[in-house]
Amino acid sequence: MENLNLRQIQNAYTAIATKKSPTEGFQDHPVLNDRYLLLSLIGKGGFSEVHKAFCLKEQRYVAVKVHQLNKEWKEEKKANYIKHALRECDILKTLDHPRIVRLYDVFEIDTDSFCTVLEYIEGNDIDFFLKQHKYIPEKEARSVVMQTVSALRYLNNGIKPPVIHFDLKPANILLGTGTSSGEIKITDFGLSKQMCEDTYDPEHGMDLTSQGAGTYWYLPPEVFVQGPNPPKISSKVDVWSLGCIFFQCLYGRKPYGHNQSQAAILENQTILKAKEVEFPPKPIISDGAKAFIRRCLTYNVRDRPDVNQLSDDEYLRSYPKRSTTTASARTAQLLMNDSSN
Template sequence: MDNLQSLDPRKQELLEARFLGSRMATSHCFKNRDEFQPLNQHGQSQPQPQGTPVQQHTQHNLQVSHSENNSNLSTGSIELKDDDMPQTPDKAKTPTDRKRKRKNTVDNNCEAGAALKVVRPEANGKKINEYFKQSQSPGRSSGVSSTGAKSPSPQAMQYYGFASASPQSSQTQSHGSLTSSDSITFPGRSAATTTCTCSKSAQQNDELRRQLTAQQKLLEKHKENLQKCLDVNKSLLIEKSLLEKKTTRQKCMENRLRLGQFVTQRQGASFVENWVDGWAFTDLIKQQEKIASEREDIEKQRKLLVKKKPPSSSMLAKNSKHENFLKPGEKWLTLVEYYEQDEILKLRQAALKKEDADLQLELEKLERERNLHIRELKRIHNEDNSRFKDHPTLNERYLLLCLLGKGGFSEVHKGFDLKEQRYVACKIHQLNKDWKDDKKANYIKHALREYNIHKSLDHPRIVRLYDVFEIDTNSFCTVLEYCDGNDLDFYLKQNKCIPEKEARSIICQTVSALKYLNEIKPPVIHYDLKPGNILLGSGSVSGEIKITDFGLSKIMDDENYSDAGMDLTSQGAGTYWYLPPECFVVGKTPPKISSRVDVWSVGVIFYQCLYGKKPFGHNLSQAAILEENTILKATDVEFPSRPPVSSEAKSFIRKCLQYRKEDRPDVLTLSFDDYLKPAALKSKHLSESISGSTGVSTVSLAGPSLTISQTPNFTFGDKHS
């Protein structure tokens, strides 16, 4: 490159003009000319020197050369006509043309130099040959975008000493790289590239911050809208609950006069609330008394009618001596009159009997309504005295709506889960403030034990447990699945008994839940299975049921359970009517129990559903059952004649109520009992057993094979051994 100094000045000017032609095209992408001005040591731009006349002449030639190269490297903003575009000297042109062009270039030296300052001022006033001695800047590879520049042709790139790999990379290689080992470095190019990159990064960061801020504002807006929806939902639920409470209380006030009410009466030095029936019961009682009096009148009239009955021939023979003697006030009736009067009295007696039966049905209906009315009165009384009556929101999630029932130490409220948008049952456990710490700790221990057992259970026939949380130092809450309907115990009190078909459906679902409890690891004994812990989902016996209340459940883990069973540590707890005899055995060691405890409970529940009473100790209290050893003496079960029950159902109950626990099936065995199988499966099992017990011969004929059974034809409903 040092040989450039030895070239002819005119050739050197042409070469410099041709080389800087592509460089001049990049000046149009910068709007501010100060971007290429070098900075001094204080960070300020240096003034552009005017340069010597020789340098101005060189700049003029550069501008001319730039205009010539626009034939291949033209920008979108430079539009020159063919007549005005200066032609680059070429070998094909004559020397005269080249001379004329150089002359025009010399004459217009001053104007071209001034125009060059406007288009692309020099950064530091150095000559072009000084750049060949410097190394290329590190930021050169990134390049500065030359907007609108066309890619030079391969021939032009080779002419100027550039290596172009492909037309697609022409924009990056428009600044070119020399074919020799030397490279060109332009001052300020690295700083400009870094500044451009930083500015782009800053713009991207600003854009991301703007998007993040917009998303945060949108999220806050959605949260506000969600909170507004929850507030509206909450207010509507409270309004609905208040309306239901008002309607319920109004209905109770109306029923107080019709069905009855509690009246406070004084007995000695204390006041006692006694029940007084309403006018509906009074009217029915009066009607029954009237019917009874009419029956007595009919009986008297029938006795008188018998005395007036016409005498027969034998009676006339005996009274022949006194044929003409008649007692005062007596008159014999003819035979027709006698039978006519007798028929009238019989019809009246039958009508009274039917009317009495209708009154009895009406009385039973009123008694069921009275039971509901008494239950509702007690619920309203407990709700008015509850400290959760004003619709509080527990744990910032559960809105309490109304009281469902109250037990010894707990209240069950109907609630609404604002987060999951579903109705729930909130069971609030309230500890007595006067209890000692040991008693409180024991109660909490049992409650947490119930929670630990119940929280892992997931079965469609078992009530789900959703959450447990503390309210204050003396109360906590367990959140359960809400079931819209009464329990089986209340239904039995209202309807006495259930048809066998519906009762069997309830037992099948109950055994299905017990089977699940015995298949999980570790298995669980419910121990407190009774009609009060079986919830009717739809409020009727023809729907789904769910089992609840695992407060007395036992876990049959490896530590406590063996082949003989597990020790009963809570002897005396539970409902005595539904516990087997082994739970009442008293000795030096506690009795052993297993899942057969729940099997006994299933048999008692099934018996009560069919006959409307408990098989053992029906009208006895729990204390009387314990004193008289009623369950310990329950060696055999007796079935009433009415209502009629199938022999299969009686056999199933006998299996469940076996006195010795060794003779009683466990839950898994009971679940495969034929009585609990659907009719289709029982028919299939029956046909398979028959085909297996009888021989079958096949006769091969010319046509398709025929199978001939050796047993006679029968219907699956027929009995056969």
């Protein structure tokens, strides 16, 4: 399909609720790359749209992300966007873990747009769930944490070079069944960092060359430090982010800068001042969960656990004998398998 743009794709949609098969009634819908039949728009960002689609070759549902470059952008901005998108693809195509969304394909539509084809997940993300329900009960929230830690452990030990996600947040954790008690998948590796041997020092970490990028409510103090040299980062960035996510799942609010904009967080140095975490009186949360969050949100990066240490944390290991969910039981086994490797 030549010169296909987002407006043409949108205009092609009709209602799909009564269809009996994946392709019935969609003869007039766009087919990208001769194999991906677009069914419905499921998400929209600043420069991209995500569509539910059906792969005619593999006979499965997929998520097609259409990246549309603004024709008025300067070449430098276009190159930067493409660089981040391609880096995400380069990282994703090497990943194979049950808690991480899989990349299937990448292709060009025209000079100003291209597509990435990802595993399709039926449910919404945690951010959407929290907007609907405000809280996630501790048992289910811990299952989310355990599954996320399993994925992070894989990113640190299961692939070479290891990867820092760097943009963990509720919007980037998908709920496979749409409920908080099911299996999760981590997505969006656009800001991820590869810890290559020539740039990563096991003792000090690696230079953060993209300071200012990311979602500030979930980033640790060290990434906001200004100085003659760039800050050093490691997997401990993701540990801090996970602590913020767990707090928000339990209390329905962010631990730092809850009602502030990103600009205000910078201006007020909110995260640089985040030396203590304060827990609301309600809902009632276990002391173990609070202690776990405190460990994740340890201000001094040297004292904060890394991903490997976090996977051995007593709070994740000492879960009740009755399995809270099927997902948490499977994830507990994953964590034990990770530790034995």
